[in-house]
Amino acid sequence: MNDQTVKKTILSGIQPSGALTLGSYLGAIKNWAALADEYNCYYMMADMHAITVRQNPAELRKRTIEQLAAYIAAGLDPEKNTIFIQSHVSAHAELSWVLSCYTMFGELSRMTQFKDKSAKNADNINAGLFTYPSLMAADILLYQADLVPVGGDQKQHVELTRDIAVRFNGVYGDVFKIPEPYIPKVGARIMSLTSPENKMSKSDKDPGGCIYIMQPPEEIMRSFKRAVTDSETQVRYDVANKPGVSNLMQIYAVATGKSFDEIEKEFEGKGYGDFKLTVGEAVVELLRPIREEANRLLADKAYLESVYKDGAARAARTAYRTLNKVYKKLGFVAR
Numbered sequence: 001m002n003d004q005t006v007k008k009t010i011l012s013g014i015q016p017s018g019a020l021t022l023g024s025y026l027g028a029i030k031n032w033a034a035l036a037d038e039y040n041c042y043y044m045m046a047d048m049h050a051i052t053v054r055q056n057p058a059e060l061r062k063r064t065i066e067q068l069a070a071y072i073a074a075g076l077d078p079e080k081n082t083i084f085i086q087s088h089v090s091a092h093a094e095l096s097w098v099l100s101c102y103t104m105f106g107e108l109s110r111m112t113q114f115k116d117k118s119a120k121n122a123d124n125i126n127a128g129l130f131t132y133p134s135l136m137a138a139d140i141l142l143y144q145a146d147l148v149p150v151g152g153d154q155k156q157h158v159e160l161t162r163d164i165a166v167r168f169n170g171v172y173g174d175v176f177k178i179p180e181p182y183i184p185k186v187g188a189r190i191m192s193l194t195s196p197e198n199k200m201s202k203s204d205k206d207p208g209g210c211i212y213i214m215q216p217p218e219e220i221m222r223s224f225k226r227a228v229t230d231s232e233t234q235v236r237y238d239v240a241n242k243p244g245v246s247n248l249m250q251i252y253a254v255a256t257g258k259s260f261d262e263i264e265k266e267f268e269g270k271g272y273g274d275f276k277l278t279v280g281e282a283v284v285e286l287l288r289p290i291r292e293e294a295n296r297l298l299a300d301k302a303y304l305e306s307v308y309k310d311g312a313a314r315a316a317r318t319a320y321r322t323l324n325k326v327y328k329k330l331g332f333v334a335r
Ligand code: TRP
Pocket: 011, 012, 013, 014, 015, 046, 049, 135, 136, 139, 140, 148, 149, 150, 154
């Protein structure tokens, strides 16, 4: 038996619609790196998803490459993982069309992210923003993924993917593997430093709320010094009443491996000022080697190009196998 039959398959992606955040590193990429030996892993730069919101072309191109460099610098080994750019494997666009014919208007209308994003982009509620989950379903189903590591906000899209796959299989037989969301237990949700009720996001209106993997240390420290806490003085984990402090504890815990108990003891009798500085310094040290390695890789364009070309070639082999099967089932004449 080869790897593909023994190992389960994982697929995930991040949109290069903004620089990579500390939230995507701690909540996603850091965990992905540990999965490479056990699973057959595919990770993409979801550039086709990114254009559902207007992007500056030069910046999109730059961020896509930066994201690739950061993936590798954060520990995703391109020999062990298939890392590729979504638009390089045209099967994504092709299957997405097919699946949009098996996705219901009502289902898409219920997607929370569509409602949020159309409220935020009221002047550009385009059809792609609406059918985005069909594209995401294509991403997942093309690779017959068993598990899809996502943050809680994407769970609904993975559930819709399952419904689409079940519906399609119901008509045509076993074409698609039914995937499951895979939500890591720790560090899955890093919140904004300035509005800790909301997820840390590159689309945050307040720039201080979000930390970026490639950000210089002085800026990181400035954001941590300004992080929102509460009117008490005690470092204690209590998400409901102390969302800001709990988020900082969560970040510190993942950055250092310390438990919440240990952290509470460490800061007993100390003020929030000390606490925020210590968390900031831990994050600076956590990100330093990644930033340095990503910058080194970014200077080696030929290497990065070889990684994404090889990744696309490998991804395409699997993707077209599924797409051909789908076309045949649908009754399309073989090309
Ligand atoms: N929609 C995801 C997000 O915004 C990114 C994404 C695109 C994705 N395709 C995917 C995630 C497939 C998992 C699987 O975060």
